[in-house]
Amino acid sequence: MEISLNSSSNETTLLADDCWEFIFKIIISDDSCYFKSLSLVSKQFLSITNRLLFSLTISTLTPQPLLPSLFQRFTYLTSLNLTRFHGDLNKLLCQISCFPLNITSLNLSAKFTKSTIPFVGLLSFSKKITTLTSLTYSNIYSIHYTDFIFIADCFPLLEELYLINNLCGSYDNFEVDFSDSFTLYKLRKVRLKRQSINDELLFHLFKNCKHLEEAVILGCDGITDDGIASAISQRPTLKSLSLSDTFGLFSNITTHFIDSLVSLPLTKLILINCCKYSYAGIICLLSKCRQSLQHLNLLNADFLSDQHVVEFSLLLRNLVFINLIGCKMLTESALFALVRNCASLSEIKIEIIWRKSVQNPDSLMGFGVYPQLKSLYFAKSVENPDSLLDFGVYPQLKYLYFANNRWLSDESIIKFASIFHNLQVLDLSNCVRISDEISKLEVLNLSETEVDDETLNVISRNCCGLLQLKLNFCNNITEKGVNRVIENCTQLRKISLQFCDKVHNNVVDSMLNSRPSLRKIIAPHGLDLCDKKKKLFLSQGCILK
Template identity: 45%
Template structure:
């Protein structure tokens, strides 16, 4: 007995590691990426002890604020004292009032604020925010419905330390009722360029008034500018770009402008020796341009020629066979690219990490294994709307030995209706470490093939089966294994039924997000299985699920207290009092 007590004391002696050690352990566990699934696991870690609770509070750096969050802001801000990033994109209330409230807290490390997808810029809120929080280096205001010239002056006044500014608009800017004109917008851009001396990244896509003078002032005054994106502008000329580039020969790393690529542009681009990211999307380019870039030996990391014309395979081959540092390549709508070309190019893409081959209609899936075999770092592939030639023959040729390629993590194959069960099974057998698989609108895949996907790819976390004709049901004998890492499952318009939902709920209990939009075969019985067995579920979308009973949404909250977002069928209506009660008691938004 004494020896046992001695052992317990000895174990206890080494269990009390310093906070710094635990902090490093937890940071290693959650990683540094943008995927917050692992960060949610901190909740379970924090209940182990007061020490771990305190440490998990300290290492959380980002917070997304929803409407139900606002009554608890004071408690949250006092708990998470090292926040560096706030995301307000999902907040739909009075944003000015929210920013005034946030400004009252003594944030010492806040660097990033995202207020995208809003009706307008919250001017008074940003002004109050900037007066008390002076550390901001990143401001993201994408897709603002009503953007005014005064907003440019406001940003210039409030945030002089900005290094990143995202103001891209999905819809082109229109004049408002305050007498805005192109001239006033131009002066706003000039004010930005003079005030934001530390600016490194700027996105002004959709701001059609941007002209040669604007680009010149940005290049001249923003001495540290590395990344400039301006699309949907008609007033930028080739000569203006050439003149502006002379002001920025050493720091510019990324450039995307809506101009024709003339010889003078080619010569100017080749003087940018630090250029690592070239985006020529929607431009008319030439083999001469591609050859000139190849000859200059620019240290390219990213290269995009989305929907470009005017060049041939000869120019593309010259570029890619000489630029061996390219890690991210986008070949969206390259009409001439075929299997032979891609196999030939794969020998030169040794550093490739991600590849997009969307809408390359002459391609088949045949070069896929050549790519992953010759590109050892390739982890993400998109092959949407590619051709279907020789599919069955290729499957027969590779059936016996196609190897294992554990490096591939993401495979996007949407809108390839020729894909059949045998080919999908072949893919997942070769890529055992897949974490994301997108099979949207692949209509010839059965649930039996999906069982094989889940069985062979046990690390899969995101699976998109929307618009697939998954009409045959499953039983427990067909799927008698656990899929512990599956977090997001999209079954929109897939024709799944209650029996399928029952099997999913039993074997995919770690689900966080389930989308069942337009799944008319699902009833409240299947949904009940999911919410009772998937105890970590945070979001469920039942939009247009017409056979789900009217009281299912309320009962879900009692069955699954983890739920934070419910999209109810259109025939289920909640009063504002009920919605408020759900927000306050459960922290759950009901749409």
């Protein structure tokens, strides 16, 4: 992004603040990394960008004396992210509550501690800031049913509640003594991961949250399939349900469980690692949800065969997304059935085995053109990707992820580029056979590939609009190739050279002078990142790491 200003004619004053604000929103969208450079242009721009910052991350490294200045400057904040703060959350939340903020989203983390809910801080926060509608607490060590009641009392307007434990916390059995007064009457979404909840708590949660539409229950050790079925019976308006069976608790998927699911107007169903059900159960469920279901995730349903996919694809005419990764018996026949029979399908994640009997890939041209397909993901067991290239042209595809696909070659990428004309993001990380020309892009990840200086030279000539480039662990490139990119990619904002052992550290020192558009540089391993150098780069609007 470039804005030309003539300071002698005071052009910045010719437009009112609301006009500039409208312009900034169009140009910058949701990426606030450009605000710093804009704020340095004039006091008018500083004032406008202050109003446009709605989200703030506070980490352990954030100087505490600066917090009052930050909150006084950014008075339009609606979202706070404290997941990188590992100090006293009670103290920090009490400090934040002193400012007249209208925070609607709060994200906390208890990583590296064994604390539970920061009661004092949240209570102080809730008394002063009454606008909270979304609360996320990740890496929480343990939670008790009284914590749910406390959260409900503090934040009665919550619409989203996420309680996530990625650690090995404590799981204690407990007796639940709910009263009818427990309610989050506006709650629409709840996500509980590895929390010590039981059937009774889940039942009351579903019963009392009258507007609940989406529930994610992952690896919770105290619930059963019958408990979920009973809870669902209390909330017939549920539209999305995600389940995983980390602890093997769903030992027998009953008709009670299936009947409870089909009673819902489900648009999204996720059954991850729930290996105890069979095709008979899933086809019974899908046949009854076929009109409403749009999103289906059957990760690791290893009993599925090609014929199974053919059968249920005929039922799910409104399907938009499907994930069949880990269904190890599927071949290309399953893929073809999905694109043929599900006319609305725009994203497929599938792990397939290309059969040796496919002698002539060109014969696949008979399958026709499917312009609705927007995202196609193949796991690394694919043996012959070239046979996919006869499906047609998909100009609407903008994001393509091929990470870890060791079969992918230069020729395949060139063919994909001829089909997907409007690609903006191409992820080729750990695709070790890639070494040559690629398509015009804005974001390119070539980490852990065999690209060399000549490849970077080709990229720099053909990807002049590149905004972000990742070259982590690319051991065949030197500063010569990097300098070509810096010279020719005139809009480059971010470049990552982590563990590029052949790139001399001196190349970083000249980057900003050669490419002023850079806003973030991740330097090669071993560069002396002293505070003086970091401050020098930061003064020019670029973060050096």
